[in-house]
Amino acid sequence: MINNRELNENKKINNEENIRILMKELDNLIGLKSVKKLSREIQAYITIQNKRKEEQLATEPMVLHMIFKGNPGTGKTTVARLLGKIFCAMGVLERGHVVEVERADLVGEYIGHTAVKVREHIKKSLGGIMFIDEAYSLARGGEKDFGKEAIDAMVKGMEDYKENLILILAGYKEEMEKFLKTNPGLKSRFPIHIEFPDYSLDELIRIAEVMLEKRQYKLSISAKAKLLKIISQKRLEDKQNSGNARLVRNIIERAIRKQAVRLQNSGSFTREDLMILKREDITEG
Structure with missing residues (x-):
């Protein structure tokens, strides 16, 4: 009979093989050198933090919320989907799926509606990645716009589910940098910024x-x-x-x-x- 230790060892081997295959898939993407370099750093960081935990050493909380900056069609969504699978294989995320949303999915039409919509999409994303394209559109609009409410609800969700959710905000580089300045506390919540250059x-x-x-x-x-x-x-x-x-x-x-x-x-x-x-x-x- 196979005991629990052998089952865990087999699971570990399978996960390591999955990680190797997925990292190779990332490496096979054309271009994106800086993206691949940072992905390797994140992979190494997670591995070492897990090893430290096994040795009962102090570990840093793994905050992996990210900002993706780049023009459309430069691989942002493709990389997000691969990272979800990689983080799942590494045990960081339970499911590793990616829920893609935009402003229309999050911003409601009346008071209280927005927070409900944001919570619904966060719940769908638990165990995986919530990917918001053109995230800066949340900061647009006048006083009666509910985009700010969406940002506040999103930040709360990041805190409430920080152990089982990764949030990725994506969009044009200049627009994203302006967006982060609209909310002083927003930038610090996203420690990982990845630039996606145009292809040659x-x-x-x-x-x-x-x-x-x-x-x-x-x-x-x-x-x-x-x-x-x-x-x-x-x-x-x-x-x-x-x-x-x-x-x-x-x-x-x-x-x-x-x-x-x-x-x-x-x-x-x-x-x-x-x-x-x-x-x-x-x-x-």
Whole structure:
């Protein structure tokens, strides 16, 4: 018979293997060097705090609330979901799920409504991560706006459930910094700040190639050149979304649809044709 000690040992081994797999998944994400570095630091910190606890040494409370700063499509939500799984495998969170919310989910329409909505979403998030995108929108509005009430209820929830909840506030860098200044006590409650830089042109092309490889497609040389040209042009036109993986995904998905129409109209195609995206398939939309 397997005793409790053996069960715990097996569970520990399984968790360590899960952590290794999840950290490898994080490492395989393109770019995000500073994010990966900080994630490793958090992982090491949690591991050492747990070891200290086992040796009955003094430990620091693990406050892991975070601020994610960056433009849309730079990997913030993807990283939050991975961190939830990693923290669950490490025993920091019971479930490791991510509840994604925005202003409309939290701010009510009448007095008292907001606090109820915030509490409901906090309860859904217990054991995992509550991820608030464009969090600065909570501080917008006039005197009759209930955004401030949402912030106050959120802060209370962080205190009440600090052992079983991680809150991540995300949004544009400048907007997030202004938002934190609106409430002096808010910044100190989020000890971890992670910046998500825009992807470089090379990184965006690699992201496109990874997306295509998973779907068993590939770009012709001229298609790759056209994709690079479109992304470069978008970078000049729209600096805020210039390093955006969503832009790449939209172009790739549109190209796959256009290739399907092209092949169907041709009436004859090989296995190689089914995999190749040509220059004419790549469009701006």
